[in-house]
Amino acid sequence: MKTLVLREPGQIALDVSTEPAAPAPGEALVKVHRVGVCGTDIHAFRGKQPFFSYPRVLGHELGVEVLAVGEGVANVKPGYRCSVEPYINCDTCVACRKGKGNCCTRIQVIGVHADGGMRERIILPARKLHPSAKLSYDQLALVETLGIGAHAVQRSGLQKDEFALVIGAGPIGLAAMQFAVEAGAKTIVLDINEARLEFCQKQLGVQHAINGRTEDVLERLMEITNGDLPDVVFDATGNAASMMKSFEYPAHGGRLVFIGLFVGEVTFDDPNFHRRELTLLASRNANPEDFGRIIGLIESGRINTLPWITHRATVEEVPGLFESWTKPETGVLKAMIGF
Template structure:
């Protein structure tokens, strides 16, 4: 079968790979849609240290069960599903303490192992999440939104708090809707006016176009500073900005990671007594929460998805995203039909 592979930095093309069949305990899934993730773009740019080449990308998955291995009796052929694409070891401290999303030996599909940008994937039954009541297109939005929801959970956002979201890409949008679902007031910040419009369409009460004095703009909305700042960019400037603008006794959560060491003015840590937390991947409950949101907001996908392309146009779409990242929020690759 055909699959998209990133052959080397800056070069992606269709390749032929063997169509897999399920072994005992496994489930075969015929893909309907697979989303391009920010990690795929980083891999394409040669900036992802976790990737070796060639690599089939893709871990934002929508599909239907096409076959099951022996021992699998609780999902049926034709069931619509998404996939928990993180493969954990089960032995390290995070795995032993109920936080497998932070497994020290984690392998994510499309990053450390082959991804789903092909016609069919086979995964263990435990990674399969059946979903009813959603359009197949929207199943591919569950994983990236769940990463944002997980960050909101890490921040312990409470109703009535102000949450500042730095970055309104796909993960940032997941943070925004996760915060809104908790009853928070959300301030969205981005360099792209187009992405801010999407954030507002999804419910963000305030939008700030980056480039000016962000601290002053935030202070005009939240004079004591936001209780929570969630960084979803992974840039040196926004890493520092998060601790500078968060209110006293606030919480800062980082999802993205900067590619180089960052120098902080550490007085903010002490004088404001802030909590700084990391957020990695997502848990099954985050997936379930996103499914609930998408069922309640069936129009959300129309606002999030920028483009849908066929597999034979996927390499071109990836190159266009690389050239103009501000023009796209979510690119989905559609299989079949």
């Protein structure tokens, strides 16, 4: 079967791999129809993805069709269209026992720690499939990205009419904005890409945009919040300088949520941190309930995923196009691969 393999940084190739076996008890065999390309895939292609090894089959944003199920599977049947929750957790560690499988001590994220979905067919635990009779494969492939943002907003405890600042207008930042707006927050986006700032305001309903390259960020934040600064700040950049600078932006008593990560140490001024009595939170992956909620919001029309997809390719075209998707001047927001 056709399989895209990232052999080493900068080299992705279309190979032929062995067909998967019949699904075991609790498993499902699925056909991959769509794969969304995310920041993790881009970082892996560049050789800058933490906790990563080569060769690797990328792909964890998936829209799939169930082909067959193993014994004991009741949540899906052949023919079901599904989104995939790609976080394979152990169900027994301390995090899993507390309902936090998203940060399982032995987690294996497909497409990152284990081979993913850039292939025609794959075996998955059936419990990781989230069906919808209404959504297209494109929409289903975007549920995981939205889940990252939904989980971060839920972690923050963001309330209606609070000010929320999202730093970074990539797909994960956009997902956080989507759910900050959904929560009724007065949402602000900070980025250095004018086109993305415009997209956030026109397509997502974000009220305020700040260009960090041309504007004084603190001055603008004070102006927007009537001198208070934002109640919640989400950093979705995975950039060390941005993450350390973000400690300056929350209001007194506010919350700072790191969605992105980098390999290294975060430092901050402790008196400033204590004086404001800030709450610092990490947000990782998403939980099963996030997937169900997001599917319902897309089905009801409250979330529109169509503007997200800016580039498309067939599996055969990907080796010749993937490098271009890593370049900002290409204008890629979300590339979608069709199998």
